[in-house]
Amino acid sequence: MAPSQIEIAQPPADxxxxxxxxxxxxxxxxxxxxxxxxxxxxxxxxxxxxxxCLLGEFEHPAPVLSVCFGDDDNEAYTGLDLSSGELTVLTKHAGAPASKVAYSREHSLLISTSWDMTMHILPTSNSSSPLIVTLPAKPFALSLSPSKVVVAMAARLLHIYSLPSLVAGIQAGNPVEPWQMRESSLKFMTRSVSCMPSDLGYATSSVEGRVAVEWFDSSAESQARKYAFKCHRTLHAEKNEEDGKEETVDLVYPVNALAFHPVHGTFASGGGDGTVALWDAAAKRRMKQYQKFPDSVHCLAFSCDGKYLAVGIGPGFEDATINHYDAKGKARILVRELGENEAKGKSSK
Incomplete structure (x- = not known):
């Protein structure tokens, strides 16, 4: 079947x-x-x-900044039951919203980060109180692998936690230290982080049109494999104010979203330039770039079998207008059905 793309008919209102x-x-x-x-x-x-088809809308008392499924298709966090629509407060950050949530099915842990510079780890298999970890800076991005938690923060800080150690810390009532503390390979603020399904490493992206690929293994040999590259940039012609001559410059956009393919281990990136690209992390090459969307790409996700790629788009700040941000009535969701080998990298078996 040839790849196809549909637009969801009833997108969010903002x-x-x-x-x-x-x-x-x-x-x-x-x-x-x-x-x-x-x-x-x-x-x-x-x-x-x-x-x-829109199956349901679940209203909240404030904007919802993140969402994830729980153990099955009828459980989700922000803490709501999709079969009943009932909202339950599981943990509450003090004085700031929960900016990111993620769920580990392997360890039955709900993890949330907040702009109050804390991370809450809550076991969903019992009624234990959450383990609260104080972070050194405001968290911007969160991602889980089968055994790790990666938190990307301000000041280019990046902490990696071991999920088994978090479970042990909750059971013993002991504070938990990061498994590794790193400084981002990227020079500017982190926008997104996504862990490899292989549990070997992760990718991060920045506001300055760059993506970095790194591995968890801290050995010198493994760290020598990490790399970063430029992306989501366009050539722009403008006149030099001094001599009036036209010159070509890079117009740089933030890389807002990253998502790894669950089967092939390749990954997608989405940027403020309105494009989505597929990358082969092992071969260090771009596999494909899709058609330009009319607005900024805000988020990406692959389906559990890797057959679908969902893209959320809407107005961003990239046009540098002085008008306040307003995406009401302008958000769109597009879902692409991938071809059989469309996301398969050169190194995939």
Whole structure:
């Protein structure tokens, strides 16, 4: 079947903050939004080649900055039950919103970070109080691998925690230290982080049109493999104010989103330039760049089987206008059905 792309007919009413696919149903996904709601969609709910189906909208008292599924397709965090729509407060950050949430099915842990510079780790298998970890700076991005938690923060700080150590810390009531503390390979503020499904490493992106790929192994040999590259930039012609001559310069955009393919280990990046690209991390090359979208790419997610790639877009700050940010009625969700080998890298088996 040739690759196809659909646009979801009933997108959120305001800017999209996150997209998360269900752990078992490849066609089902959640979208969180500044519209103070979480939306549940299923592409199989409509006719073939149609525009998907909105299964439910779950209202919240404030904008929802992140969302993830829990143990199954009917459990989600921000802490809501998709079968009943009931909202339950599981943990509360003091004085600041929970900016990111992630769930480890391997360890039954809900992890949230907040602009109050804390990370809460909550076991969902019992009624234990959350383990609260104080972070050295404001967290900007969060991602989980099967055994690690990666938190990217201000001042180019990056902490990596061991999930088994977090579980042990909760059980013993002891404070938990980072497994590794690193400084970002990128020179400017981190926008996104995504862990490899292989549990070997992660990728980060910055506001300055760059992506870095690194490995957890701290040996000199492994660290020598890490690399960074420029992306999501366009050539722009402008006149030199001194001599009036036209020169070509790089117009640099933030790389807002990263997502690893769950099967092939390649990854997608989305930027303020309105483009999405597929990358082969092992071969260090770009595999594909899709057509330019009319607005900034805010978030990306692959389905559990890697067959679908969902893209959330909307207005950004990239046009440098002085008007205040307003995405009401302008958010869009596009879902691409990938070809059989479309996301398969050169090194994939």
């Amino acid at each position: 800017a999209i903050s996150a997209i998360a696919f269900a752990p078992s149903t490849p066609t089902r996904f959640l979208v969180s939004s500044w519209s103070k709601s979480v939306y549940l969609y299923d592409m199989s709910g409509g006719e073939e080649g149609g525009e998907g």
